Amino acid sequence: MLCFLLLTGLIFSSCKEKGRLIPGETLSSTRIEYVMPEEGAPHEGTWLQWPHHHQYGKAYRDGLDPTWIEMTRELQKSEKVHIIAYDQKEKDRISNLLQGAGVSLQGLDFKLFKTDDTWIRDNGPVFVRDKNGELLIEDWGFNAWGRKRDYLTGFPIHYAYCNAIPQKIGRDQNRELIDLNASMILEGGSVEIDGRGTLMACKSSILNRNRNPGMSMEEAEILFKKFLGCSHFIWLDGQAGLEITDQHIDGFARFADAHTIVTMNEADLLEYEVKPSDIDRLFSAKDKDGVAYQFLKLPLTQKNVRTTNGTDMGYKGSYVNYYIANARVLVPNYEDSNDSLANAILQSFYPDRTVVGIDVRNLYANGGMIHCVTQQQPLE
Numbered sequence: 315m316l317c318f319l320l321l322t323g324l325i326f327s328s329c330k331e332k333g334r335l336i337p338g339e340t341l342s343s344t345r346i347e348y349v350m351p352e353e354g355a356p357h358e359g360t361w362l363q364w365p366h367h368h369q370y371g372k373a374y375r376d377g378l379d380p381t382w383i384e385m386t387r388e389l390q391k392s393e394k395v396h397i398i399a400y401d402q403k404e405k406d407r408i409s410n411l412l413q414g415a416g417v418s419l420q421g422l423d424f425k426l427f428k429t430d431d432t433w434i435r436d437n438g439p440v441f442v443r444d445k446n447g448e449l450l451i452e453d454w455g456f457n458a459w460g461r462k463r464d465y466l467t468g469f470p471i472h473y474a475y476c477n478a479i480p481q482k483i484g485r486d487q488n489r490e491l492i493d494l495n496a497s498m499i500l501e502g503g504s505v506e507i508d509g510r511g512t513l514m515a516c517k518s519s520i521l522n523r524n525r526n527p528g529m530s531m532e533e534a535e536i537l538f539k540k541f542l543g544c545s546h547f548i549w550l551d552g553q554a555g556l557e558i559t560d561q562h563i564d565g566f567a568r569f570a571d572a573h574t575i576v577t578m579n580e581a582d583l584l585e586y587e588v589k590p591s592d593i594d595r596l597f598s599a600k601d602k603d604g605v606a607y608q609f610l611k612l613p614l615t616q617k618n619v620r621t622t623n624g625t626d627m628g629y630k631g632s633y634v635n636y637y638i639a640n641a642r643v644l645v646p647n648y649e650d651s652n653d654s655l656a657n658a659i660l661q662s663f664y665p666d667r668t669v670v671g672i673d674v675r676n677l678y679a680n681g682g683m684i685h686c687v688t689q690q691q692p693l694e
Contacts, residue, residue: 335536344536348442348450349543352509354571354638356693359394363434364408366400369472377622377676378432379411385644387417388670392641396423427482428475433682436501437476438689439483442541449694451491452541453480454500459558460524498537499525503562503686508569511602513544516552519560546602550592564685566634567596570663575599576610576634585614586632610663615650621679635683636660646683647671
């Protein structure tokens, strides 16, 4: 396990101090060095890590292909789609799948990088702007959600390939990269930002000894202020061990825009196993100016989710884990009667974008939804 005290903050061949906490530094004395643009800001493109068979087998891969095909189909209508393929053989397979489904390869950017899995939100690059507005990549540490054993397969999760993805993208784009691997283990699904300096997160997926042993909340906040541009924080407790992520915030609470949190009603949050105390904190949340957020509430699915082969997962699905693209909003759908209701609520909120439901039943059976497997690259 990485030790929090061994902070190196490397950037490619330069600036070795940038990622290091200064002894005696406090949140009030910390300066913002980089700002992460909100998801709804204009994109250059979206990154996807295409499923393959090298860790979980062909059945896993084949069951997820249709979701990636439909995401690609919709995303390429308004932005570039960067597709990470495991190798040339996988690139050829993916190209054939897309063309067979009537999806043009024009505007697709294939990269041949080995990966362990699909969750690019958690392991991928975090694009930020410096004080001059230049776009850089931050590479936060990734250790497969606390080096857990996969509760579905029962064998250790490998993650070294995925952890290297930000560096590979940085080198490929000849873009400055800030290496924060030794500063903090941080999955992208653990944090939500409102674009005006507020960050929302569950402590359970960050201040957990399986990620950042010994790290205090203030130490985390100093890093978030310096590297993400957030100086105001909404901390929920979360529940360590609830599922493999230790309760990522993006499964049940997101910033729909700078003034609105999208979530569920209290009864559905309780069914989604959010603690009552966290529900209270969520609904009393205020922005950095002390203004209460508005709330957009989506339902859970009407019934328990069933995979495409009919397996009952035993629990309902969340629509909160959607993704905001330039002209599309990709929403997890489950072949459930509440799909149309959730899509309609989001369409009303995003009138200038087209809401598209994407079938995620098999993806959900493996631990995530749309937001978990997408990562935005802001427009230069």
